[in-house]
Amino acid sequence: MGCVISREVQSGIVSEVKEEKGLSAELSRKVGDVSTSNIDVGEVEIQNGEKQREKEENGSNDEQPRKARGERRRSKPNPRLSNPPKNLRGEQVAAGWPPWLTAVCGEALSGWIPRKADTFEKIDKIGQGTYSNVYKAKDMLTGKIVALKKVRFDNLEPESVKFMAREIIILRRLDHPNVVKLEGLVTSRMSLSLYLVFDYMVHDLAGLAASPEIKFTEPQVKCYMHQLLSGLEHCHNRNVLHRDIKGSNLLIDNDGVLKIADFGLASFFDPNRKQPMTNRVVTLWYRPPELLLGATDYGVGIDLWSAGCILGELLAGKPIMPGRTEVEQLHKIYKLCGSPSDEYWKKSKLPNATLFKPREPYRRCIRETFKDFPPSALALIDTLLAIDPAERKTASYALRSEFFTTEPYACDPSSLPKYPPTKEMDAKRRDDEARRLRAAGKAHGDGAKKHRTRERTARAIAAPEANAELQPNIDRRRLITHANAKSKSEKFPPPHEDGQLGYPLGSSNHIDPDIVPPDVSFVSTTYNYTKEPFQAWSGPIGVPKQKKHNNAGDALDLSKPHKSALKDKVKGKKIVV
Numbered sequence: 001m002g003c004v005i006s007r008e009v010q011s012g013i014v015s016e017v018k019e020e021k022g023l024s025a026e027l028s029r030k031v032g033d034v035s036t037s038n039i040d041v042g043e044v045e046i047q048n049g050e051k052q053r054e055k056e057e058n059g060s061n062d063e064q065p066r067k068a069r070g071e072r073r074r075s076k077p078n079p080r081l082s083n084p085p086k087n088l089r090g091e092q093v094a095a096g097w098p099p100w101l102t103a104v105c106g107e108a109l110s111g112w113i114p115r116k117a118d119t120f121e122k123i124d125k126i127g128q129g130t131y132s133n134v135y136k137a138k139d140m141l142t143g144k145i146v147a148l149k150k151v152r153f154d155n156l157e158p159e160s161v162k163f164m165a166r167e168i169i170i171l172r173r174l175d176h177p178n179v180v181k182l183e184g185l186v187t188s189r190m191s192l193s194l195y196l197v198f199d200y201m202v203h204d205l206a207g208l209a210a211s212p213e214i215k216f217t218e219p220q221v222k223c224y225m226h227q228l229l230s231g232l233e234h235c236h237n238r239n240v241l242h243r244d245i246k247g248s249n250l251l252i253d254n255d256g257v258l259k260i261a262d263f264g265l266a267s268f269f270d271p272n273r274k275q276p277m278t279n280r281v282v283t284l285w286y287r288p289p290e291l292l293l294g295a296t297d298y299g300v301g302i303d304l305w306s307a308g309c310i311l312g313e314l315l316a317g318k319p320i321m322p323g324r325t326e327v328e329q330l331h332k333i334y335k336l337c338g339s340p341s342d343e344y345w346k347k348s349k350l351p352n353a354t355l356f357k358p359r360e361p362y363r364r365c366i367r368e369t370f371k372d373f374p375p376s377a378l379a380l381i382d383t384l385l386a387i388d389p390a391e392r393k394t395a396s397y398a399l400r401s402e403f404f405t406t407e408p409y410a411c412d413p414s415s416l417p418k419y420p421p422t423k424e425m426d427a428k429r430r431d432d433e434a435r436r437l438r439a440a441g442k443a444h445g446d447g448a449k450k451h452r453t454r455e456r457t458a459r460a461i462a463a464p465e466a467n468a469e470l471q472p473n474i475d476r477r478r479l480i481t482h483a484n485a486k487s488k489s490e491k492f493p494p495p496h497e498d499g500q501l502g503y504p505l506g507s508s509n510h511i512d513p514d515i516v517p518p519d520v521s522f523v524s525t526t527y528n529y530t531k532e533p534f535q536a537w538s539g540p541i542g543v544p545k546q547k548k549h550n551n552a553g554d555a556l557d558l559s560k561p562h563k564s565a566l567k568d569k570v571k572g573k574k575i576v577v
């Protein structure tokens with residue numbers, strides 16, 4: 001695809017990314033020691049991935065890869081799949097890829113040549129992430145509208161490079177209609193910025209769900225859930241955990257096709273050879289109890305829990321467990337799903353068990369709480385929101401559940417209504433426009449009334465999320481920059497948070513119904529479909545920020561997972577981030 005660049009591009013998007021040669025050399029030097037194998041892509045995982053692909057090509061639908069004879073024996077790395085040997089790297093560099101990029105994700109570049117940046121015309125900025133800006137752009141060669149995710153390497157921070165490399169490697173291993181597809185990469189030999197090219201998606205599920213005008217029917221909920229679980233099944237079969245499933249990461253196109261996006265926190269896992277991984281992943285409202293309790297040996301269950309939260313949210317019309325802090329989140333989980341059984345406490349050996357084991361067990365009350373939900377949906381939520389991750393089963397199991405096999409069936413994605421754009425950026429833009437119109441209206445007397453009505457409609461669509469998510473993103477970006485300071489200093493729960501939650505300082509942190517403050521929004525026991533106009537949909541916002549501070553004085557937002565450092569340490573053990 002496209003041409004090889006052998007010169008600095010002068011026009012279009014690249015005008016933003018003119019780099020100094022010195023910086024590129026510096027980046028090459030800094031990431032010089034980072035190879036694919038350092039980015040959590042072990043040989044065994046690669047081989048499993050290949051076996052799985054072969055198996056899928058042969059039409060087998062087993063949920064987990066069959067353990068082939070000698071599977072765990074290490075063999076020579078396959079140049080198609082792992083970091084390519086030096087001569088191939090040389091070829092890639094000759095083809096126009098920057099050497100630092102071939103060093104960190106040579107595998108993922110194979111078969112591609114870099115696209116020239118001036119073959120894209122930037123239309124608009126549509127999103128901002130932790131280490132990227134996302135633009136809507138036109139591919140001048142095909143006329144197609146695409147999303148360009150521009151990865152920033154402002155501080156030449158190797159951590160950002162590693163995260164970006166892992167995201168690219170993972171995305172190239174995945175190929176499914178319900179997983180966002182990496183269409184190509186735009187870079188130049190000197191470039192310190194890199195653009196990831198994706199199909200442009202008009203909506204995200206958070207935006208649609210937050211829109212007061214949209215009320216999903218049961219077949220529509222089934223349609224979205226089927227697509228989400230199909231995408232997850234594919235990721236899990238290829239040994240990828242997404243680790244940040246939430247509405248704003250589920251993109252939807254105008255044909256109703258849902259694609260799981262944002263693999264920035266995703267990781268490879270090996271179900272046969274458990275390796276400790278960080279528990280500081282998944283956005284708070286969608287984070288499963290085992291992560292809150294400190295588990296580092298988790299699996300597909302973490303994504304299934306998030307999927308259960310989304311199913312509940314789609315049916316209830318609002319997030320089902322909107323905690324503001326980790327402690328409050330755990331308390332909401334206990335109140336709805338019950339506290340872990342004695343048997344689970346014993347077998348799980350969770351690091352924070354002593355801190356968070358309630359004196360009196362909490363009874364599970366999912367069925368009473370959601371008594372208005374269709375019975376087949378209740379059964380699926382009950383499975384997905386099991387406290388013991390093993391009981392959540394698998395995405396394939398969920399896809400075979402009664403929820404999908406009984407009437408009313410999931411509708412076809414193409415029969416979903418065509419909605420106006422509802423992404424957070426669109427909503428924010430509408431909000432700004434409404435404010436501008438209101439100001440203009442004031443100046444013109446009676447026009448003001450009309451504009452106020454428009455603003456209310458606009459603001460009802462997820463607008464607050466944009467602003468609220470920006471700050472945590474900045475914080476996360478800072479975390480990457482100050483990764484080393486961070487991991488040492490994070491204590492849980494921090495003293496100031498104890499205070500906010502009503503714990504006497506220095507007291508035990510056992511969760512006790514008398515101590516934990518009453519819920520703010522989890523008040524009703526039954527749900528209807530009423531939507532509150534300023535409800536936030538993918539994270540705890542609109543409430544005072546609950547933050548921890550690290551030694552370096554940087555704020556950590558607990559609601560968001562942390563792309564903080566690729567290697568974290570727990571009791572001196574290396575754990576994979």
Ligand SMILES: Nc1ncnc2c1ncn2[C@@H]1O[C@H](COP(=O)(O)OP(=O)(O)OP(=O)(O)O)[C@@H](O)[C@H]1O
Pocket residue numbers: 126127128129130131132134147149180198199200201202204248249251261262263264423424473
């Ligand atoms: N293919 C796409 N089409 C349309 N919009 C997109 C696309 N990919 C991403 N976006 C928008 O850009 C935003 C940021 O993208 P993404 O979540 O991938 O970046 P990130 O840096 O990993 O973000 P985060 O910090 O939230 O994890 C998304 O919330 C989404 O609204």
